[in-house]
Amino acid sequence: MPYQILIFLGVFTIVTTVVYAVCPSKQRYIALLISSLAFYGFYCGFGTIFLITTVVASYLAAIKINKISDKYSLAGLPKKERKALKAKIKKEKRLVLIIYVIVNIGILLTLKYFNFFASSSAVFLKLLGITVSTPVINIALPLGISYYSLNAISYVVDVLRGKYVAEKNILKTALFISFFPQLHEGPFGRYDDLMPQLTSGKQINADNLFNGIGRMIWGLFKIFMVANRAAIISDEVFKNYTNYGGFTIIIGIIAYTIQLYAEFSGYIDIATGIANIFGIKLAKNFDMPFLARNVGDFWRRWHISLGSWFRDYIFYPVSTSKLLTKLIKNMKPSLANTVILIIPLFCVWFLTGLWHGASSKYIAYGLYYFVLMIIFNLLSPVFEKILTKYNVNTDNKVINLFRIIKTLVLVGIGMLMFRAENLTIFSQIFRSVFRRGSEFQFYSIIEPKDFIALVISFIIILISVIIKLKDINIESRFERVSTYKKYWICFTALCLVLIFGAYGLGYVPPDPIYGGF
């Protein structure tokens, strides 16, 4: 059913808001938990068992790690013995973490990646002349498994790192992992940031309610006014790419980039808006990504919560690991700097690609950014030296505009790889950019009224970006408006989306792209 997830989110938000409001303050987090589990159960059915397994495993692992710390006392020990005991504690904790990660990632690997790895292994063995039949797992991927699995890991790892103590109440651990607005497409949350908010038991007030609804409508606007209409163009271009050439393919890539941004950030706005109703602030996931000056900057602005997860739980552990430190210890500084750049970044981008999906296309997508990052990091000091030598102001508008355009081109190539069904098709489409094709009959693909609505809606998003650039905070201005005005603003905006939105007869609803992860 099209937009099933949005309907579910809408219904559960209304019911949860009512139940939450009438619950006593101390039990409100339980209302959120029951609602989250019911949401998951209705939507996923059997898949809920995997979510519950992750919750129980995370709870037990964190408690066990804390117990190891409590078992030993370092006080009063001489330095040498203290160090030896610390090493022993660390070893015991790591063993628990390893078992936990095997369980948690094991579920994810089995459900999401087993078929891919099995078929890839069969292809590899066939090249060696060995033919094997591979088993296939036919279980639908549970909703948001790639999101809640990583959230759960961050919680246990941070307990191990001593950032906070383990939660003794399993219901609270369960709520952190399963909070329903962020199950579908994130954003990734951190326990120490979210838990106090989830359990605060704050009563719903008119400000939070209208701010939340306003943000949800902004998300619906992005999805129904922009993403679904941009999808009409991108679908046509990518489905019939053999007919088209240079200019049309570029239009298709631009349309897909707009579609992906509007849809993904739209769903994040909806999740953020729902959480706002309960007085909860979710992590920021976007910060004007298309104004990035290099690809590293782009990933600090796009899917921010995923990037910071990989930074904290992959990049730093790999780059500060004893193995890597030993490896570079006797290397020349320049070589050591390069190696310590390449190995952790490779791990981050290989896994980022794999996180997006079980296919070689996604791995290539991750590695594409890995190569760009390496090139950027190795070349930027050289360019900086040249620019300094010739007294060029590196922060002038022309150079910055050039940087933004260069980044947009590189990101566009990444988007093409992301959208193409496989790498062969990607290379075919990429080559089509440089050849002539049949003329693109714009209005045979998208009706004039849809195109006009798309352009106007896109301009509205651009205006919101310009307002942000001028340091005007629309949200805080909206907060200062009277409740009566807020009601009418929200009502009018919702009516506009419902009347002019691209859905229903004559529109093919595209699947939420990031919802499939």
Added chain:
Amino acid sequence: MEKIYEILSKIIPGKDYKNATNLVDGKILTSLNIARLVAMLNDEFDIEITPIHLIPDNFNSVESIYKLVVSLDGE
């Protein structure tokens, strides 16, 4: 402290570390070379700096890095 100067000079040579108070805020240390610095400090002083400790205040000057090392060594 001398050892910390030495490590920093190995990672990014030619900077005046003695008077620097904005190594992170002034973008002399980026997230990439902080990772290398952390790895070398962990190895040299047999400590464990985790991402929890990775805040600008801990890395803005040699003195703050020294304080971090001492606090972790004595934990």
